[in-house]
Amino acid sequence: MYRLLFAQVLRRFDAETVHHLTIRALRVLSLAPIVKRRLYNRLAPRDEALRIQAFGVHFPSPFGLAAGFDKDAACVEGLAAFGFGHVEVGTITAHAQPGNPRPRLFRLVSDRAIVNRMGFNNRGAAQAARRLRRPRSLPVVVGVNIGKTKVVPEELAVRDYATSAAKLAPLADYLVVNVSSPNTPGLRDLQSVERLRPLLEEVRRVAGRTPLLVKIAPDLADEDIDAVADLAVDLGLAGVIATNTTIGREGLSASEAAGAAEAGGLSGRPLKARSLEVLRRLRARVGDQVALVSVGGVEDVDDVWERLLAGATLVQGYTGMIYEGPLWAWRVNRGLSRRLRRHGYSSVREVVGRVGV
Template sequence: MYRLLFAQVLRRYDAETVHHLTLRALRVLSVVPVVKRGLYRSLAPRDEALRVHAFGVHFPSPFGLAAGFDKDAACVEALAAFGFGHVEVGTVTAHAQPGNPKPRLFRLVTDRAIVNRMGFNNLGAQRMVRRLARPRSLPVVVGVNIGKTKVIPEELAARDYASAAARLAPFADYLVVNVSSPNTPGLRDLQAAELLRPLLTEVRRAAGRTPLLVKIAPDLADPAIDAVADLAVELGLAGVIATNTTIGREGLSKAESAGAAEAGGLSGRPLKSRSLEVLRRLRARVGDRLALVSVGGVEDLDDVWERLLAGATLVQGYTGMIYEGPLWAWRINRGLSRRLRRHGYSSVAEMVGRVT
């Protein structure tokens, strides 16, 4: 049903407009307790075998929603009700900012991909604090992805990140330092080890006991990936999220040449191979010393299964939901439960890293 709706209706409208309408609908759902709880009872993962314990946090399922969908923590309970094992909100910056000029979000339907140049549009850390501090009627694991405010110069980046981290840490199950978006000028330069070390050191101090992860780009050269992995271990981070969107355009069809020509980060199916490659490299480098969160090109159960076998503790998706609809996470969790039993595993933890 959703695929027909998408093909006949949704794809005809501006992508960002549809996104905002979806968020509004989810926000309405979030304040209707009967419907929200009914969905949660029907769709949320309940199989004990799916539960994952990572960096001191209990996840009801290894499959969660990546940052970028709910930038301002407007509808985390509704998203959990649809079956996501965790919801990563943001990217949020210390100060509110409008992001880049519109249009800035483009579908590449043939390739099941998206190009975005949103530019960290968000209401700011303090607004998110007020939302996350509200009592919840549903259990939901919330990660908070933080980025650099655009107007802040590079030499003050660490202080800017730390400011957001200090405010949000008490309300987050984990924090993520995003230094890998291609849509904030100069941001990816912060992935260089000599700049990343002082930044992560200051943010980790600000985060206190809240687990801290770092999110990297798929466009990093292999030696740079190794350097970030080594640094994460050295600093005692909780994990690495791999990967963000790519500035590359390899593997796109000619039918999507107009969308491919747009500046911004590419997500979805074309990122699948590189994201898996980066995951395998990280696993070979750090083993189980860090939690690895795999995101990029995750579309279905087979992708989630492959990432877990390759060493991911958790798996995230976003673009796949645009093309698969609101029952996407529920279908993946149901399929994962069945496949675990078919292969003789009693838990997700048993299969992580079995094939590298």
């Protein structure tokens, strides 16, 4: 049903307009207790075998929604009602900012991909904190992804991240330092270990007991991935999220040349191979010393299963929801439950890192 709706109607409208309408609908759902509870009871993961613990947090399923969808923590309960095991909100900056000029979000339908140059458009950490303080009627694991305010000079980036962390870490189940978006000038330069270490040290100090993760780009050289992995272990971080969008355009079809020519980060199916490659490299480097969260090109239960086998404790998706619709997480969780039973596992934890099973 959704695929027909997308093919005949939604794809004819501007991608960002559809996104904003979706957020508004989910926000209304978040405020409708009876409907929200009924959806949750029907779609949320219930299988005990799917439950998994990472960095001291209990997740009802390893499959969650990546940052970028709910930028302002506007509809976490609505998203949880549709079956996501966790919702990562953001990217949130210390100060509100409009992001880059529109148009800035483009579908590449033939490749099941999108290109975005949103530029961390959000209402700022204080507004997000007010929303996250509100009582919830549904259990939902919420991660908060923070980034650098665009107008803040790079030499003040540590202070800017720390400002966001101070407001948001106490309200988050885990906190993510995003230094890997290609849409904020100079941001990816912070991935160099020399600059990343003091940033993570200060954010960790401010975050206190809230688990801290770092999100990296797929475009890092292998030796830089190793360096970040070693840093994560050295600092005792809770985990690494791999990967963000790519500035590369490999593997795109000729029919999507116009969208591919747009500046910004590419996500979706074309990112699948590199994201998995980075995950495997991280697992080989750190083992189970830190949790690995895999994102990038995740479309279905086969992808989630492959990432778990490769060593991911948690798996996230975003672009897949655009092409698969609101029942996407429910279908993935149902598929995971069936696959666990078929292979004789009693817990998804038994699958993590079992390459070749």
